[in-house]
Amino acid sequence: xxxxxxxxxxxxxxxxxxxxxxxxxxxxxxxxxxxxxxxxxxxxxxxxxxxxxxxxxxxxxxxxxxxxxxxxxxxxxxxxxxxxxxxxxxxxxxxxxxxxxxxxxxxxxxxxxxxxxxxxxxxxxxxxxxxxxxxxxxxxxxxxxxxxxxxxxxxxxxxxxxxxxxxxxxxxxxxxxxxxxxxxxxxxxxxxxxxxxxxxxxxxxxxxxxxxxxxxxxxxxxxxxxxxxxxxxxxxxxxxxxxxxxxxxxxxxxxxxxxxxxxxxxxxxxxxxxxxxxxxxxxxxxxxxxxxxxxxxxxxxxxxxxxxxxxxxxxxxxxxxxxxxxxxxxxxxxxxxxxxxxxxxxxxxxxxxxxxxxxxxxxxxxxxxxxxxxxxxxxxxxxxxxxxxxxxxxxxxxxxxxxxxxxxxxxxxxxxxxxxxxxxxxxxxxxxxxxxxxxxxxxxxxxxxxxxxxxxxxxxxxxxxxxxxxxxxxxxxxxxxxxxxxxxxxxxxxxxxxxxxxxxxxxxxxxxxxxxxxxxxxxxxxxxxxxxxxxxxxxxxxxxxxxxxxxxxxxxxxxxxxxxxxxxxxxxxxxxxxxxxxxxxxxxxxxxxxxxxxxxxxxxxxxxxxxx
Numbered sequence: 001x002x003x004x005x006x007x008x009x010x011x012x013x014x015x016x017x018x019x020x021x022x023x024x025x026x027x028x029x030x031x032x033x034x035x036x037x038x039x040x041x042x043x044x045x046x047x048x049x050x051x052x053x054x055x056x057x058x059x060x061x062x063x064x065x066x067x068x069x070x071x072x073x074x075x076x077x078x079x080x081x082x083x084x085x086x087x088x089x090x091x092x093x094x095x096x097x098x099x100x101x102x103x104x105x106x107x108x109x110x111x112x113x114x115x116x117x118x119x120x121x122x123x124x125x126x127x128x129x130x131x132x133x134x135x136x137x138x139x140x141x142x143x144x145x146x147x148x149x150x151x152x153x154x155x156x157x158x159x160x161x162x163x164x165x166x167x168x169x170x171x172x173x174x175x176x177x178x179x180x181x182x183x184x185x186x187x188x189x190x191x192x193x194x195x196x197x198x199x200x201x202x203x204x205x206x207x208x209x210x211x212x213x214x215x216x217x218x219x220x221x222x223x224x225x226x227x228x229x230x231x232x233x234x235x236x237x238x239x240x241x242x243x244x245x246x247x248x249x250x251x252x253x254x255x256x257x258x259x260x261x262x263x264x265x266x267x268x269x270x271x272x273x274x275x276x277x278x279x280x281x282x283x284x285x286x287x288x289x290x291x292x293x294x295x296x297x298x299x300x301x302x303x304x305x306x307x308x309x310x311x312x313x314x315x316x317x318x319x320x321x322x323x324x325x326x327x328x329x330x331x332x333x334x335x336x337x338x339x340x341x342x343x344x345x346x347x348x349x350x351x352x353x354x355x356x357x358x359x360x361x362x363x364x365x366x367x368x369x370x371x372x373x374x375x376x377x378x379x380x381x382x383x384x385x386x387x388x389x390x391x392x393x394x395x396x397x398x399x400x401x402x403x404x405x406x407x408x409x410x411x412x413x414x415x416x417x418x419x420x421x422x423x424x425x426x427x428x429x430x431x432x433x434x435x436x437x438x439x440x441x442x443x444x445x446x447x448x449x450x451x452x453x454x455x456x457x458x459x460x461x462x463x464x465x466x467x468x469x470x471x472x473x474x475x476x477x478x479x480x481x482x483x484x485x486x487x488x489x490x491x492x493x494x495x496x497x498x499x500x501x502x503x504x505x506x507x508x509x510x511x512x513x514x515x516x517x518x519x520x521x522x523x524x525x526x527x528x529x530x531x532x533x534x535x536x537x538x539x540x541x542x543x544x545x546x547x548x549x550x551x552x553x554x555x556x557x558x559x560x561x562x563x564x565x566x567x568x569x570x571x572x573x574x575x576x577x578x579x580x581x582x583x584x585x586x587x588x589x590x591x592x593x594x595x596x597x598x599x600x601x602x603x604x605x606x607x608x609x610x611x612x
Contacts, residue, residue, distance in 0.1 A: 009341035015066045016345060019073020020352045026074060077352050082134050083184070089121050089135035089160060090184045098159045100125040101133065102197070105148040108210050108309055111242040114140040117148055118183070119156070137185040138178065144191055151200025151207040158187035167545045168572075170579030180356040209310045213238055216307060219445050220438070223456040229463045236260060236267075236431055237438050238308050248467070254480045255473045256402070256417030257427040267308075268301065268317040270432050274439075275300045294329045298322055313359050319343050320367075336371045340364065358412055362405050369404020369498075370397055376505030391425070398424030403501070407494035410486040414581050417480055419473050426473070430466040437462060483581050490526055493519055534584035545572065557586040565592050 083090050092099070102123040109117045117140075121133040137160055148154065163175035163186055178184070200207040217234055224230035228248065234240040241249070252258040275297050279285070285293045305311075305318045320343035324336070344364055347354050354360050378386070378396045386392050402420050410416065417423065437459045445452035473479060486494075497519045504512045535556050543550045548567040553560045561576070563569060569590040580588060 007335065007338045007341060009338045009345055011065060012069050013341045013345050013348075015069025016073045016348050017355060018066075019070040020077065020348065020355050022070065023074050023077045023352075073352070076349065080352065085134055087132045087134055089124075089133055089137060092160060092185070096159060098157055101156045101158065101160070102130070103137070103154055103156055105150050105152050105154065105200075106136070107150055107206060108213075109147050114142050115144055115147065116140060119154070122153065125155075135185070136181070136183045137187060138183050139194070140186065140188045141191065141194065144194075148194070148196070149200055149207055149210050151204035152196055153198035155195045155197050156187070156189060157193040158189050160185040160187045162186075168543055168575050168579055170577075170582050171575050172578075180353040182353060205306075206310060209306050209308075212307050213240070213309050216442055219442055222449070223441060223445065223453055224460060224463075228467070229460055232467060233434060233438055233459070233463055236434050239311050239314070240309075251470050251474045252427075254417060255423040255427065255470050256420035257423040257431075257470060260427060260431045267435065268304070268314060268321055270435055271304045271439075272297060272301050272321060274436050291329050294325050298325055313363060316343065316347055316360065316363065319346060337368065340367050340371065358408070361408055365404045365408060366401040369400045369502075372502045373400040373403060373505055394425050394428065395421060398428075404498055407491045407498065410484055410494070411488065411491040414484045414486060414578075415480055415482045416484065418478055419476055423470065423473050426469045427466060430462055430469060433462045434459070434466060485527065485530060485581060485584055487526070487530075487582070490523055493523055493526075530584055537583075545575070554583075554585065557584065559585050559588045561588055561590050563590060563592050565594055567592075 078084070082088055089101075101121055102125065103119040103121050105117060106120045107118040109115050116138060118136065119139055120136050123130045124133040139156065139158065162184070163178060165175060166173050178186070202208070216238060217240060220233055220237075221230050224233060228245060231243040231245070232248065235244050249258070252260060276293075279293055279296060284296060288296065301318055301321065305314045308314045320340060323339050323342060327339070347360070374396050377399050378392060381392055381396065385395065398421050402424075406416075437455075441452045441456055441459055444455065497516060500509065500512060500515055500519075503509050509515070538555050540554070541552045543552065546567060548564040550564070550567070550572070551562040553562070559580075561569075561572065563572060569592065573588070573590065576588060579585075
């Protein structure tokens with residue numbers, strides 16, 4: 001049984017997370033940060049004093065360490081939060097006038113409907129005078145002939161505006177999403193409004209990573225052609241998903257294999273395994289010894305992270321694996337869970353906002369679930385499965401990761417891929433070979449494109465097999481359970497059930513079945529009460545979306561949305577998905593009416609008699 005005293009990083013992590021959650025509540029009063037800092041220093045001294053007494057005072061010292069880490073977390077966030085500066089762009093007037101800003105591109109542009117370009121302000125030009133300006137903003141642009149690259153500096157003529165709150169209940173809160181990344185303004189520009197005035201520093205890490213990844217992407221396109229196979233290969237190997245067809249992405253989502261298209265921790269492990277395999281073939285250990293082999297492996301591992309564009313998920317997983325490998329290299333065998341927590345602490349200290357990133361939450365919980373639950377799950381596997389060690393490991397790892405992340409998946413996405421074990425075996429196996437062969441062929445193309453093109457036929461076969469297998473799994477009956485009602489209270493209860501399971505596996509729990517049964521009953525009661533409330537709800541609500549009026553009439557589980565003409569009903573239907581799930585509305589009918597009819601609806605019952 002792992003005890004809390006064996007996990008110092010976990011204790012730090014709990015305090016750090018608590019401080020990150022508390023900080024937004026303290027933002028209005030954090031101008032008194034000196035008092036906070038002094039309090040932190042005092043608590044640190046008290047903690048050091050009490051920890052000297054040894055084991056008898058562990059509980060008290062543990063509490064003081066926890067409180068100290070919370071205060072340190074708050075102070076850290078205040079120091080990193082440049083909104084307190086008078087020259088931050090958050091203080092700009094949110095009006096319709098364009099301004100001229102000197103800004104640096106800080107990351108690789110991404111594309112959905114428009115190009116998204118993350119920028120960091122350097123200066124603002126007013127009356128031919130330049131003044132310092134701080135803060136990040138996001139540019140949206142269309143029809144760009146040349147994409148900005150990280151490190152380049154531009155003069156931007158743009159109207160920077162606030163994102164605004166969601167227009168509809170349950171709609172994705174884009175303002176909060178950007179705010180947690182430190183982005184407080186957005187702007188829309190034409191190519192003529194984006195003028196490059198300075199090239200990037202050649203040694204800027206993101207710039208160098210972009211050059212390498214672009215070369216790899218061009219080489220993949222040369223070998224595979226400009227088609228779906230190439231798009232999927234780039235997604236698997238480099239996390240470049242901009243060109244992947246929407247239906248293909250949805251197929252990966254529906255089968256629980258979408259993590260394959262977002263380069264993540266699994267890719268890091270697969271890549272490292274292949275690196276070590278190659279190093280053993282070339283007998284590197286005999287030449288450089290065990291430590292030398294590990295150092296070479298870590299070097300190539302970071303090369304992969306570099307090629308993948310230094311994405312946050314890749315850096316997170318690479319840091320964790322590096323800590324594990326260097327620990328082994330210096331004969332320091334730390335607990336895997338403690339290493340995971342130490343990695344999380346490093347990521348949160350560098351960027352506290354990453355705590356709110358769904359990818360960070362899912363990857364952390366998945367790895368924690370594998371560490372804590374996988375051995376216990378393997379004991380429950382049939383003997384005939386355990387004979388195939390590789391197959392058994394893939395099944396148990398998939399179950400452990402899916403179990404640990406299930407509450408988060410249900411809360412955020414409201415769906416369950418039924419055949420996640422099957423996709424975890426078939427899709428992951430094929431994806432491993434796609435990555436393995438792909439990197440081999442790309443490296444071969446450096447010396448001979450003809451030889452690489454010849455072997456690319458086998459590469460295409462594996463990519464095609466992956467697409468076909470994902471499509472086949474998606475077409476199986478009941479492959480996806482959608483629109484699952486799961487609120488925050490249910491997520492906490494389900495998380496508690498996962499925690500109970502972990503305690504049962506680690507140390508045994510006498511009342512495990514009773515506690516799980518009580519939890520299930522509470523979940524059912526919440527679900528039934530929400531159904532009862534929804535079935536007896538009759539209301540009329542009014543919204544404004546894209547400056548168009550909407551009146552939503554609801555009776556029980558059905559609803560009618562009266563839409564002012566000129567608003568796209570398909571956009572509205574997509575935007576209302578989460579609202580319908582949370583409100584337990586089974587059906588919405590969309591009716592487009594003229595503006596004058598919208599104005600008369602409150603006094604005219606003709607339009608409100610359809611459902612009644």
